[in-house]
Amino acid sequence: MTTALPLDRTYAEQLDAGDPLAGFRARFVRPADPSLIYLDGNSLGPLPLATQARIAEVVGGEWGQGLVRSWHDWVGLPRDVGDLIGEHLTGAAPGQTLVSDSTTVNLFKLATAALDAQPGRSVIVTDDDNFPTDRYVLQGIAAQRGCELRLIATDMDLGVSEDSLLAALDRDVALVSLSHVAYRSGALADLARITELVHDAGALMLWDLCHSAGAVPIELDAAGADLAIGCTYKYLNAGPGSPAFLYVRGELAGRLRQPVWGWFGQRDQFEMGPAYDPVPSIEQFSTGTPQIIGTVAVQEGVRLLAEAGIERLRAKSVALTSYLIHLADDWLSPHGFRLASPRADARRGSHVTLHHADAWRVSQALIAAGVIGDYRTPDRLRLGPVPIATSFTDVWDALDRLRHVAAAETYKALPVEFSRVT
């Protein structure tokens, strides 16, 4: 499919010249070192200029000058920004999405609530290659409740198959929790089809959108999705440790009760009454005081994505990753690299993973060569273009440097010990 594409840099320049989103690159803080290429948007997205300015305004103006009075404007942000995510990125009508806590805490809240709403069913299903925090949180819930956590065996390069999911479903299954895009391979699940299969089995479906939100169009309402969580520091570009979001289908909200009965979910919060009496809306899935700086960063990040348009972002993402695969096939296969992501565009999110026997050291040598990607166990190099900010020449230059790193085998001089912090 892609083998007909030219291999010369001029072609990348042509793709950039025809890129309708090319202008968005200038909306981000650019590296002081202009040769730096950033292909780790799937870990931490870059800083939008608008976000930098907005944070300065919120800190200096709203906090510094407005002081406690600014809560008048802040208190509605978690829901407003949630609605913005729903409108532009996840296909959710207003009132079903909330910015809150971390992905981990939101998963705990929603999975616990889902189990409580499914009396007589006690099995949680996930896949054995789901993101660690998902697996650990579900392990914890299963251990504390005496439930079974049933693991689907996953192909680490291709994601969860429909057959393996079906084999795990039976009338004991209360909840299925899967990632929309697999963190390791970038495999993209069919959200609507899997939701349907899970519903056919009488279970609730909880989607982790961390690696898809902002890069892949998502239609939660149209798919009849039940629950979802996602982070905002990857493709939403909201900064390190920015708050996560959660989605609860409107008709489910009244039926579910989350376990952390915090005061931000309380009706007439400042009456401070004796008994917990949660609001009948999405805010019942709040816990404590929301982090405001992080929430406005999400707002700015989503506004920027909305301006670009999620369909155009997806088109560019596919163009970038398929081009990357094309170059990798030709240049890197001779050096022991092999694709560890789905080859079909429709089955892939926004990052590409490559096998290499020495992937850890290669990733470090590549960083030394000015290309930031990342490593994932056991033998994978992950390259995640930022659809809104990465150019085709970035991809060409990055792969060009990678083939030189591979050919020169400079990475073999590096320590073999794996030491990573994120």
Next chain:
Amino acid sequence: MTTALPLDRTYAEQLDAGDPLAGFRARFVRPADPSLIYLDGNSLGPLPLATQARIAEVVGGEWGQGLVRSWHDWVGLPRDVGDLIGEHLTGAAPGQTLVSDSTTVNLFKLATAALDAQPGRSVIVTDDDNFPTDRYVLQGIAAQRGCELRLIATDMDLGVSEDSLLAALDRDVALVSLSHVAYRSGALADLARITELVHDAGALMLWDLCHSAGAVPIELDAAGADLAIGCTYKYLNAGPGSPAFLYVRGELAGRLRQPVWGWFGQRDQFEMGPAYDPVPSIEQFSTGTPQIIGTVAVQEGVRLLAEAGIERLRAKSVALTSYLIHLADDWLSPHGFRLASPRADARRGSHVTLHHADAWRVSQALIAAGVIGDYRTPDRLRLGPVPIATSFTDVWDALDRLRHVAAAETYKALPVEFSRVT
């Protein structure tokens, strides 16, 4: 006691001239309106200049330029800043304090862990005037586990009495959770004595330090405290929704297992192994990716308090609040105000609460007069000087304006309906 103090503004000016902490006022962003007086540090502390600069550096430099590489420095922050809190504010040796999540989520984690560690005991004790999120979270845990939540009847002006606590303790009590300083009255509990009584009953003690940390010296280790939580947006001046902290006594950490098994508590986190295997240290009480901007704001806030010194801050806080009470006694009693906080300095935190039949409207009229305090149900005006930044003339001017508001009865023209967001 205080009635011998002069009532004229010159005396306040003399107190300011003799205040060893007076210079710290200039370390904060000052209101654009120089006549504004801020007495709501117990809700949201003001913005330190150093924090404003640090946030700009973390956003523009560490995130904008460093990108994902900055996690190398960020990953240790929750523990490092926790240790800083322990060293300067809460009397905790290193390795027992962690910046994490919100107060609400931390309370949920620690209370659940404590109950699990106390087999054969199933009663949770708190007081009926504890802060709402504390009561609601404990209600939720009790409801989900089929435990009893036993409420101590509290004097809303004076806090929990030793006798009423003793009456609630028996061999079924697994956990007692109280606030060190009561949010409504400012009543200060005897942390060491109550911890001892709770231990004598074989229960674990969980302290909420939200309204004391940064204003009142705390000695967790010396008191043999088990567990504590606290927020950082009040006296630690870390901004709206900044992350909370938690404390787990070192020897308890290995015995407790918190319920939210997140990947930031995992040993060899980036091995991303199949089974949750928490680190044996305080980080096991982590959940998801920590909010970095908020955590550095905590670091700056604590550094500033450390420079001032918690003992000097306490001395100034007592001087400010006792002076405030002195003026209120003389000026406000004739207008229907009555003290709703302990009169004894040793029994009071850093805010003073006044009864007034029309407290809601008075609080609004006072804001219109340029003094920001706040209202608490049912009939209370809360005035919370910021020990590190409030001057004695601030207190004099604020009380002077309050007596004029009260005398002129302008507040009676305001709507009676209570509408508050924080």
